Amino acid sequence: MPAMLLEVDRVNEPVDDLTAKLRRYHDWFGLLAPKADPAREKAARGAAVHDFRLWSRIYPATGREGYVPVAFVFTGKTAEQRESRMRRLEQAACGYFAGAPYPWAGFTAVDYHQAVPVVVAELERIIADPAGAAGKVWRRLGREEWQTPGEALDNPDGERLYLMQWKEAHRRREEREAAEREAQRPVCTQCGTGFTDERRQQTTRSSWPGEWDGLCGPCAQEAADRARAERVARCEAEESAAREAAEAEVKKGRGLFGRRR
Structure with missing residues (x-):
């Protein structure tokens, strides 16, 4: 000593x-x-x-x-x-x-x-x-x-x-906080899967609710892909209908002209 x-x-x-x-x-x-x-x-x-x-x-x-x-x-x-x-x-x-x-x-x-x-x-x-x-x-x-x-x-x-x-108390506190976070983890309304941390951050990043905030990442992606496909199909149908209507007008015009002759 x-x-x-x-x-x-x-x-x-x-x-x-x-x-x-x-x-x-x-x-x-x-x-x-x-x-x-x-x-x-x-x-x-x-x-x-x-x-x-x-x-x-x-x-x-x-x-x-x-x-x-x-x-x-x-x-x-x-x-x-x-x-x-x-x-x-x-x-x-x-x-x-x-x-x-x-x-x-x-x-x-x-x-x-x-x-x-x-x-x-x-x-x-x-x-x-x-x-x-x-x-x-x-x-x-x-x-x-x-x-x-x-x-x-x-x-x-x-x-x-x-x-x-102190280390043991810190470990127990981290476990308790993790359990509390897990208990509050959102669950997908479609498939029932808990949100990943990344998906949870995505849904809480904005104060405005998103269209698919209740869905997990994969389900939200599927919903987005499905909505996109529906929009594309709708646009194509509208374009096709417009094209058919235009062609019908052209044919109608040609028929009227032929009768006048």
Whole structure:
């Protein structure tokens, strides 16, 4: 880990004092850096907010959500007293390390970006473990299991889970919207086939209803071809009738002229 703030406790301070330390850490992490724009900091979301904070000018990036982690190492007294102390600190300081739920229904991920990751250990446990401080001797406040430092500071329920849940929510929304669009898809009044997206756009492009807007593409094409053929046949019939009428007039004229002679 790039940095960690360490507090050693011999089980001789009031838990309220330990909680006050975490409160001061949390408040200090919220301080703006010199010349930082408060409006931009307020508008920032997620990890971007830390770019405007003083702590990011002093400590390296943690590589995880949240502020620089704080570790409490307890030693002395009995194991029961140390355990009780850790539990009381966990209850009293929850508001500083627990993170915040994302404000969307169905999301179980936790936003740790403005939380102080707090891990606790016992010096006696560290000494007894062959791996020392690198072993499973740390417990993240808010969890039950003892883990390695990296495991304890990891956030499997944080941003990674949020991105997975966001993608899943986005997929479900697209499916729901597609189902709604499908339910509203027009159906051909002639053959009962649903309109294609292209045909649907064609029929809704104009505010004026078209002659065959109730028909799907193939049926509309057939209707158009049939209407065109009928117009051609009608025109040909009219031309033929006009030609026959003209020829009849010519014959009639010739007959009248012949009688006068």
